[in-house]
Amino acid sequence: MKKLERVYFLYFCFMSKLPNITTSIFSVMSQLANQHGAINLSQGFPNFPEDERLLQISERIIRDNIHQYTPMAGLPSLLKKIANQTLKQYGREVNTATEMLITAGATQGVFTAINTFVNQGDEALILDPSYDSYEPSVLVAGGKPVRVSLNDDYTPNFNRIESAISVKTKMIVINNPHNPTGRIWTEQDFETLETILEKHPQILILGDEVYEYITFSQPHISFNMRPKLVERTIIASSFGKSLHVTGWKVGYLIAPEHLMFEMKKVHQFLVFSVNSFSQHAISEYLDVVDFSEVSKMYQRKRDLFQNLIENSRFKLMPCDGTYFQVVNYNQISNKNDVDFAKELIVNHGVASIPISVFYNDNTDRHMLRFCFAKTDETLIAAANKLNQI
Structure with a gap:
C-alpha cells in the first residue's frame, strides 16, 4: 500500500465522531492574550477571590473523612439543600432521590x-448564537x-423555531439567561x-440555566416555574x-423521575460520582450564602463596566443577565469580528x-463579548484601553 493510500486508509478507519471540531475560540483568544500580555476579558471566569466563608469552610473540612466516593447521584445533604433552594426560589418541590443529579x-x-435521549437520526434544535458544547x-x-x-436583538424568533421543527425533532436546547x-x-x-x-409532545426541552442567579433588569423565569413544560x-x-x-x-440536573431515571444510567458510566470535597464544601456553604447578593455584585460590575466605556466608540448592547457584555464595533472597523478581536489583543x-463563532454559519454583525466577572481594577484598566480606540 502506497504511503498516501495508507494515510487515507487510516483516516477513514479511525475517524472520530467530531472530525470537524477545532480548537476552542476561548483557548485561542486566551493563548493570544498571554502572548501579548493583554487584559483577558475573553473567557468566562472570575479573577477575584472566592468568598472568605467558603475558603474557611474548605480549610476546616479538608482533613475530615470526606475524600471517598459520594453516592452516584450526589451528596445527600447537597441534594437536599438544592431542593430547598429550588422550592424557595421557584416554588417547585423536587424529590432528591428521583429528580436530581449532581454532575461534573x-x-x-x-x-x-x-x-441519554438523542438517538441516531434524531434532530436537536439549537438557538444561535449558542454555547459551543451543544x-x-x-x-x-x-x-x-x-x-x-x-x-438581531438576540430575542427568540418563534417563526424560525416552529418552522425548524420536524417529525425527527427530539429536543430543543434553550439557554436562559443567554x-x-x-x-x-x-x-x-x-x-x-x-x-x-403543545403541538409537539415528542419534544424534550433541555434548559441550560447556569446563570440563573445572575440577572439584572428583570427576574429570571425558570422552567421550574412552567407547569405546562416542567414534565418534559x-x-x-x-x-x-x-x-x-x-x-x-460542580453542577446539577433537575428533571422529572421518568427522565432522571434514564440519565442516571449514562451518568454512572461517564463519571459515576462527582468530586467529594467540593460537594461537601458547597453543601455547608449553602447554609450561609445569599444568591441575591451574587446578582447585586455582578450588577454593580456590569454597571461599572458600562459606565466606563459608554463614551467609547463601542456600542453597548442590552445585558439582562450573565456576566457578559456584548458590544458592536461598527464605528471602529469593517473587519470581520475574529480578525478585529485578534487586532484588539x-x-x-x-x-x-467574537460572536460569530457561536453561529453555525458564522453570522458576523461586528459584535464582541467581554466578560466583566473581573476585579474593578481589571475592568478600569481594560476600559482605559478601549476608550483610546
Whole structure:
C-alpha cells in the first residue's frame, strides 16, 4: 500500500465522531492574550477571590473523612439543600432521590442529557448564537444539530423555531439567561413556546440555566416555574457560575423521575460520582450564602463596566443577565469580528470573544463579548484601553 493510500486508509478507519471540531475560540483568544500580555476579558471566569466563608469552610473540612466516593447521584445533604433552594426560589418541590443529579459541571450535565435521549437520526434544535458544547454533544449521540438563529436583538424568533421543527425533532436546547448575549426570556416568550410545543409532545426541552442567579433588569423565569413544560424539561445549572468557583466543576440536573431515571444510567458510566470535597464544601456553604447578593455584585460590575466605556466608540448592547457584555464595533472597523478581536489583543491589549463563532454559519454583525466577572481594577484598566480606540 502506497504511503498516501495508507494515510487515507487510516483516516477513514479511525475517524472520530467530531472530525470537524477545532480548537476552542476561548483557548485561542486566551493563548493570544498571554502572548501579548493583554487584559483577558475573553473567557468566562472570575479573577477575584472566592468568598472568605467558603475558603474557611474548605480549610476546616479538608482533613475530615470526606475524600471517598459520594453516592452516584450526589451528596445527600447537597441534594437536599438544592431542593430547598429550588422550592424557595421557584416554588417547585423536587424529590432528591428521583429528580436530581449532581454532575461534573453543567457541561457534563448537558452531555449526559443529550446522549441519554438523542438517538441516531434524531434532530436537536439549537438557538444561535449558542454555547459551543451543544452541537458536539448532539453529534456524539448520532443526532443532527439544527441551528436556528435568534433575532438581531438576540430575542427568540418563534417563526424560525416552529418552522425548524420536524417529525425527527427530539429536543430543543434553550439557554436562559443567554450566553453569549446576556439576554433573558420574558413571560411572553415562554407562553409562545408553550403554544408551539403543545403541538409537539415528542419534544424534550433541555434548559441550560447556569446563570440563573445572575440577572439584572428583570427576574429570571425558570422552567421550574412552567407547569405546562416542567414534565418534559431537563434543567441544568452550575455552582461554578453561581458561586464563582468554575474550577470546581460542580453542577446539577433537575428533571422529572421518568427522565432522571434514564440519565442516571449514562451518568454512572461517564463519571459515576462527582468530586467529594467540593460537594461537601458547597453543601455547608449553602447554609450561609445569599444568591441575591451574587446578582447585586455582578450588577454593580456590569454597571461599572458600562459606565466606563459608554463614551467609547463601542456600542453597548442590552445585558439582562450573565456576566457578559456584548458590544458592536461598527464605528471602529469593517473587519470581520475574529480578525478585529485578534487586532484588539495585539494592538490594544484587551481580549474578547467574537460572536460569530457561536453561529453555525458564522453570522458576523461586528459584535464582541467581554466578560466583566473581573476585579474593578481589571475592568478600569481594560476600559482605559478601549476608550483610546
